[in-house]
Amino acid sequence: MKIKTAEFIKGIIGTNEIIEDEKPQVAFVGRSNVGKSSVINSLVDRKNLVKSSSIPGKTQQINFFLINGRIYFVDLPGYGFIKISLKRKEKIRRMILWYLFRSEIEFKKVVLIIDAKVGLSEFDKEMLNLLNKNDFPVVLVANKVDKLKKSEVFKKIKVIQEMVGDNIIIPYSAKTKKGQKELLNEIFN
Ligand SMILES: Nc1nc2c(ncn2[C@@H]2O[C@H](COP(=O)(O)OP(=O)(O)OP(=O)(O)O)[C@@H](O)[C@H]2O)c(=O)[nH]1
Numbered sequence: 001m002k003i004k005t006a007e008f009i010k011g012i013i014g015t016n017e018i019i020e021d022e023k024p025q026v027a028f029v030g031r032s033n034v035g036k037s038s039v040i041n042s043l044v045d046r047k048n049l050v051k052s053s054s055i056p057g058k059t060q061q062i063n064f065f066l067i068n069g070r071i072y073f074v075d076l077p078g079y080g081f082i083k084i085s086l087k088r089k090e091k092i093r094r095m096i097l098w099y100l101f102r103s104e105i106e107f108k109k110v111v112l113i114i115d116a117k118v119g120l121s122e123f124d125k126e127m128l129n130l131l132n133k134n135d136f137p138v139v140l141v142a143n144k145v146d147k148l149k150k151s152e153v154f155k156k157i158k159v160i161q162e163m164v165g166d167n168i169i170i171p172y173s174a175k176t177k178k179g180q181k182e183l184l185n186e187i188f189n
């Protein structure tokens, strides 16, 4: 599917009527700073639809973007970000867990983004386990492969693939848009 239009609809921090909207939702989850917001921008071919930042903790709400008028891309705050207060961190953690596991949304896809160089962190493993246990349609994205040499990419992906079993993993770069076609196929198939 070709993305023709993408527009910001709203950001929420708790229950809201958009949750009940019948349009399909694709959630983008992952640790702080792995590039969730950048991946969405790269998919829709827009530089600044979604605000991204080199400072972790940029996204603090659950932001809804309507794609082609019929499907939501949902940008989540990052989990595991250490430089904010414990209280704030706990609030964000609860918000993410509520949105994913308590809201009763039927996700079209949950895109779990990890850093290709770092691999699977403990947080990522926990999240992947939860998603798999709840039978969510997961696709893993190993972002920032532009930071690795070609030969390293292959090795890193192999290691990650061994850890995640049958989960699909796509090597990706929001910077160069490597993997864009594959990820769009995976989301819309
Ligand atoms: N080299 C490189 N840098 C990237 C890539 N994707 C994102 N970045 C950079 O990583 C930083 C974080 O990107 P964001 O998209 O804001 O990350 P996020 O996961 O949305 O972060 P939070 O909203 O804080 O959870 C920014 O400085 C981006 O420019 C990529 O594919 N390659």
Ligand SMILES: [Mg+2]
Binding pocket: 036, 037, 038, 051, 052, 058, 059, 075, 076, 077, 078
């Ligand atoms: Mg973000």
